[in-house]
Amino acid sequence: xxxxELKGVSKFYDMSETRVDALKSVSLQIEEQSFVSxxxxxxxxxxxxxxLIGCLDKPSTGNVYVNGTHVNDLETRExxxxxxxxxxxxxxxxxxxxxxxxxxxxxxxxxMVQNIAPKERRERILHYLEAVSMLDQKDKYPGQISGGxxxxxxxxxxxxxxxxxxxxxxPTANLDHTSAFKVIELMRQxxxxxxxxxxxxxxxxxxxKEAEIVFTLEDGQMTNKEIMNLKSSN
Amino acid sequence: MKNIFKIAFRNxxxxxxxxxxxxxxxVFGMIxxxxxxxxxxxxxxxxxxxxTDSMMGHLQIHKKGYVSSIDNLPLHLNLTSKEISNLRKxxxxxxxxxxxxxxxxLGAMLSNFEQTTNIRLTAVDPEMESQTCPALTDRIEGNxxxxxxxxxxxxxxxxxxxxxxxxxxxxxxxxxxxxNKDGSVNAIGLKVAGIVEGLLGPSGRDGYIHxxxxxxxxxxxxxxxxxxxxxxxxxxxxxxxxxxxxAELQQFINKQDQPAFESHTxxxxxxxATIATIVDLLIITVKIVLxxxxxxxxxxxxxxxxxxxxxxxGTISAIGTLxxxxxxxxxxxxxSLGLISTIIGNILGVAVLYVINISNFHFSFGRxxxxxxxxxxxxxxxxxxxxxxxxxxxxxxxxxxxxxxxMQPVEALRHV
Numbered sequence: 127x128x129x130x131e132l133k134g135v136s137k138f139y140d141m142s143e144t145r146v147d148a149l150k151s152v153s154l155q156i157e158e159q160s161f162v163s164x165x166x167x168x169x170x171x172x173x174x175x176x177x178l179i180g181c182l183d184k185p186s187t188g189n190v191y192v193n194g195t196h197v198n199d200l201e202t203r204e205x206x207x208x209x210x211x212x213x214x215x216x217x218x219x220x221x222x223x224x225x226x227x228x229x230x231x232x233x234x235x236x237x238m239v240q241n242i243a244p245k246e247r248r249e250r251i252l253h254y255l256e257a258v259s260m261l262d263q264k265d266k267y268p269g270q271i272s273g274g275x276x277x278x279x280x281x282x283x284x285x286x287x288x289x290x291x292x293x294x295x296x297p298t299a300n301l302d303h304t305s306a307f308k309v310i311e312l313m314r315q316x317x318x319x320x321x322x323x324x325x326x327x328x329x330x331x332x333x334x335k336e337a338e339i340v341f342t343l344e345d346g347q348m349t350n351k352e353i354m355n356l357k358s359s360n
Numbered sequence: 361m362k363n364i365f366k367i368a369f370r371n372x373x374x375x376x377x378x379x380x381x382x383x384x385x386x387v388f389g390m391i392x393x394x395x396x397x398x399x400x401x402x403x404x405x406x407x408x409x410x411x412t413d414s415m416m417g418h419l420q421i422h423k424k425g426y427v428s429s430i431d432n433l434p435l436h437l438n439l440t441s442k443e444i445s446n447l448r449k450x451x452x453x454x455x456x457x458x459x460x461x462x463x464x465x466l467g468a469m470l471s472n473f474e475q476t477t478n479i480r481l482t483a484v485d486p487e488m489e490s491q492t493c494p495a496l497t498d499r500i501e502g503n504x505x506x507x508x509x510x511x512x513x514x515x516x517x518x519x520x521x522x523x524x525x526x527x528x529x530x531x532x533x534x535x536x537x538x539x540n541k542d543g544s545v546n547a548i549g550l551k552v553a554g555i556v557e558g559l560l561g562p563s564g565r566d567g568y569i570h571x572x573x574x575x576x577x578x579x580x581x582x583x584x585x586x587x588x589x590x591x592x593x594x595x596x597x598x599x600x601x602x603x604x605x606x607a608e609l610q611q612f613i614n615k616q617d618q619p620a621f622e623s624h625t626x627x628x629x630x631x632x633a634t635i636a637t638i639v640d641l642l643i644i645t646v647k648i649v650l651x652x653x654x655x656x657x658x659x660x661x662x663x664x665x666x667x668x669x670x671x672x673x674g675t676i677s678a679i680g681t682l683x684x685x686x687x688x689x690x691x692x693x694x695x696s697l698g699l700i701s702t703i704i705g706n707i708l709g710v711a712v713l714y715v716i717n718i719s720n721f722h723f724s725f726g727r728x729x730x731x732x733x734x735x736x737x738x739x740x741x742x743x744x745x746x747x748x749x750x751x752x753x754x755x756x757x758x759x760x761x762x763x764x765x766x767m768q769p770v771e772a773l774r775h776v
Binding site for chain 2: 177180207208211221283
């Protein structure tokens, strides 16, 4: 079974007298250990799609399955637990907690979400900080490091809980070209080393080429699926 | 829990100026309450102490109907020898009672052989009276007795205003004329042994004579008194002792099949109890002001804190933090602010009281002049104030914290 499966998923918002269709009957499957990108212009539905897969939102119609769980049915607390145990998130604005150091930011989900024992916690944090080359910056606060470094910390935070799936919404949008490629390369490397599935959204054509599979969205509809290295599409 | 408080503390120091101002407001409120409470409680304690230690005792026992009698200082409601004996047993068996004194209160005419006026007298055994009202001797001018024997048989302690009006001084002779309960008039000659400061101001006409002289004057044979004043080991036990005495006195029934005796606390007999109640009400009012300060300031700061961190709430919610933990984070933040303010407020409040004490402020109370203001606040009062502040802190943080915990992550993340 695919790690992610969407069947006829639509999402619309009622705005007083008008209805805005953010997603229109989207169906897709994403297998484990893949490196997938959603691409499309602003307003095409990329973030909505990621939110639905990430159990942050619920579809208006259709069904979303993640890791075999029908996530439509999850209550608020269940959804939070599911996200904490199975998913990692990387945000466009990095979204690190400003009052915590780099080390503590990576530690946060292990304490506040998964309640991991101190020894294992420390080992994991140091391992991932080293993996993202931020070990020497571990005592700095987010305000003391660059955007690229922040996103590397965010990658470590997303991975430290050993999730099956990491969702990244425009992870390179606020980075310069070099930093953007470094972050994507880091995510790619983590996907290869840890066998974690990465799904990210982007509107940058150069970044999307780094993905194995690219889903293209336009006006809330899935218009194309491209398997990059095999050069096939449907 | 430790991590929740670590994050809460760091978030507090994230907005230093706001935290400082809010904290200062609470600290100021706490200092206000502690200082007001310290001064007013001390004043109240001093006032009660003066009244009970020099005049009334903590509790009094009379024959049923004595206090509400239409006669002023009635003599037909005296306690008999047998009744005194019964009451003595009850009082001796109660470990919370430190001392008691037997009194005969009477009205008389006092003459200096040139002028005559009326006087209220309390006839006492000086030793028993000194043990029950230890501050009485301090009010007697010219008293040098250290064993509490402030007068002997044949002597009288004269109220200051009468001494002044009749131009009497220590060592002068006077005559007392009184009517006993049968209507028979008698007179005795006494010597002025001292002048007592009136507690109730210039109208005070209360003097003291020896109980044996009163018996002679009133032609009382055997034991007969009309008042027992009681001193407790601890004033805090007053309610308990009153309850115990009330129950034990129930066993004594008079001929009308009614309780033979009645007991009253000093507060039930003295108008100063109203002042004490007003002082308590003022303390409560100041506490309510403090509650309002804490409530509004914490609510305001926590609301701002939540609205400023919507995106951050979205982030921690997205990565799996349960709503209950988010609630806990914000409650801990409000509680921490309250805790810091409470600790500082307590320290500064006590420090201000200390400064007042070493500054030697003096005031007058009634006829008593030059009383030094000695403030104090009990640890239980400090604890009560602290608990109030912390409770209100948590309560006022609850609504913003609940709002934060109920935020939908997808909407919170959209917030810029």
